[in-house]
Amino acid sequence: MSRIDLQAVHVEFPIYNVNARSLKKSFIHLATGGSVMTDANDHLVVSALKDINLTIEHGDRVGLIGHNGAGKSTFLRLVSGIYEPSRGDIKIEGHISPILDLMHGMETEFTGYENIILRGTFLGNSRKQINEQIENIAEFSGLGDYLSMPVRTYSSGMMVRLAFAISVSINPEILVIDEVFGAGDANFMERAREKMMSLLTRASIVIMANHSDAIIREFCNKVALFEGGQLKYYGTVEEGFNIYHGKIG
Amino acid sequence: MAQQQEAVISDQNVTVKQTKNTASIVFPKVSQSQRAWKDVLDGLTKWPIWALLAYQDIKLRYRRSILGPFWLTLSMAITVYTMGYLYSAIFKMEMASYFPFLVGGMLSWTLISTCYNELVDSFTSSEGMIKQMKLPYTLYVHRIVFRNMLIFFHNLFVMVPVYVMFHDTVHINFYLLALIPGLLIIYANTAILGLILAMLGGRFRDISQIVKSLIQVVFFITPVMWKPSALPPEKAFIVNYNPFASLIELIRAPLTGSLPEPGTYAMALGTTLVGMFICWQLFKKYRARIVYWL
Numbered sequence: 001m002s003r004i005d006l007q008a009v010h011v012e013f014p015i016y017n018v019n020a021r022s023l024k025k026s027f028i029h030l031a032t033g034g035s036v037m038t039d040a041n042d043h044l045v046v047s048a049l050k051d052i053n054l055t056i057e058h059g060d061r062v063g064l065i066g067h068n069g070a071g072k073s074t075f076l077r078l079v080s081g082i083y084e085p086s087r088g089d090i091k092i093e094g095h096i097s098p099i100l101d102l103m104h105g106m107e108t109e110f111t112g113y114e115n116i117i118l119r120g121t122f123l124g125n126s127r128k129q130i131n132e133q134i135e136n137i138a139e140f141s142g143l144g145d146y147l148s149m150p151v152r153t154y155s156s157g158m159m160v161r162l163a164f165a166i167s168v169s170i171n172p173e174i175l176v177i178d179e180v181f182g183a184g185d186a187n188f189m190e191r192a193r194e195k196m197m198s199l200l201t202r203a204s205i206v207i208m209a210n211h212s213d214a215i216i217r218e219f220c221n222k223v224a225l226f227e228g229g230q231l232k233y234y235g236t237v238e239e240g241f242n243i244y245h246g247k248i249g
Numbered sequence: 250m251a252q253q254q255e256a257v258i259s260d261q262n263v264t265v266k267q268t269k270n271t272a273s274i275v276f277p278k279v280s281q282s283q284r285a286w287k288d289v290l291d292g293l294t295k296w297p298i299w300a301l302l303a304y305q306d307i308k309l310r311y312r313r314s315i316l317g318p319f320w321l322t323l324s325m326a327i328t329v330y331t332m333g334y335l336y337s338a339i340f341k342m343e344m345a346s347y348f349p350f351l352v353g354g355m356l357s358w359t360l361i362s363t364c365y366n367e368l369v370d371s372f373t374s375s376e377g378m379i380k381q382m383k384l385p386y387t388l389y390v391h392r393i394v395f396r397n398m399l400i401f402f403h404n405l406f407v408m409v410p411v412y413v414m415f416h417d418t419v420h421i422n423f424y425l426l427a428l429i430p431g432l433l434i435i436y437a438n439t440a441i442l443g444l445i446l447a448m449l450g451g452r453f454r455d456i457s458q459i460v461k462s463l464i465q466v467v468f469f470i471t472p473v474m475w476k477p478s479a480l481p482p483e484k485a486f487i488v489n490y491n492p493f494a495s496l497i498e499l500i501r502a503p504l505t506g507s508l509p510e511p512g513t514y515a516m517a518l519g520t521t522l523v524g525m526f527i528c529w530q531l532f533k534k535y536r537a538r539i540v541y542w543l
Contacts, residue, residue: 005274005276007274007276012541013541014541014542016542033354055274077380078382079328080382081383082382082383082540083380083540083541084537084540086541089276090276091274091276091277096383098381098383100382100383104377104378104381104382104383105381107305107309109309109312110305110309118301119303121297121298121301122298122382124295124298147325183309191433
């Protein structure tokens, strides 16, 4: 059973190239983004996530909502293990598969096949597993012989197809996705949607950030509303959106 | 509006209740040294990743060029042969003894200095990757050291004409096997000290520039272009207490057909061990902060 627990988790970024004293006080209280404070050494500290308490259980498909800079991406990176909390505890049961940036690790000078091998190695797959995947990825991306060409010769749509096909060729336990919908042309979109659906149903926990309400309503059974680095609401999709939009209006 | 405010407040109550629930969950207390040690081990077991990355770095640099990575060999050859010809004349040295000494020294100097120069930027230059994926920090250090080791083996071909031309004074013999422990010590030394530099370079951006200028100074106080025997005895400390001199000797001696002296090994291993201690203390304390510095 997969499970994620967070207890009083804070994520704070020190900013070293801005002198705290040279900033006007008015900067300290901003509408978007985390709040800005100074630490003991007079460094500016941006508090990206503040006192997050949350339990995500098996079967939860959590959509993250909130303004730009509310802390959604930071939360995804926290759960992915990239940021370790500056304070607080986090406990994750289950293997995390993050898809934070589709194009990450793509090398445009290399061929499509080489990129598949590259990404597979990153994910810790053996050469044998990768070879088994290659056929599926080739078929799903529909790129055919283009896979033997350097990726720089691809159109941007083709690149996204390949990146998407590689990224979703995983068997996720806990899936963490950041804004990765809307790939390719209409025909591919339809297949991408199906693939995404099957990926989401296979995963035991899904955490996704998306700016489209429709996508969150379609895929998620819970939402987490972030505001200024704080978790304002965690619960049903309907109520989450009511609070979110009520606040904007 | 007032109702919505209330809704928010009641939700906060819900989260407070959840906090009480989560309080019963046992959060495993993993100490920073356990995490740091795991990073070191994962860095080793994930060798396919850094080996591939290192290989890819070299392949990318020379893709579509005719000579490919052997440009490394060629440009090294041009540099060292020119230097050998010129400096043997300037220092009025016997070409047959000076030339192999210089070429061997330059090969090891290039390996060590490039490692240090690149390692100080290992985290800043991999910022994109570090922020996209959870990989051990030591992996980035291995990538750079391993890449430079691969380059070293390409550069090694520069020695072949030297063995042919100066076959009277320089021999390939069993001592060449001492290259293996030598390279292992250099791998450990650069990776360990490189991790210290990488952490400092990530936190303080001036460190990278400072290290790069210091490395240039070290080149002149280390016997690469000049022989230690050229120093007057009262200045011998410049070589005897110079860890770089011993690191260089670990490669140069086997390449030119002799065995490094025990003192050389002691110096190289000693600095590596001291470095290991400092590195462990720093890495244990600051590992979790590295990503926040980038």
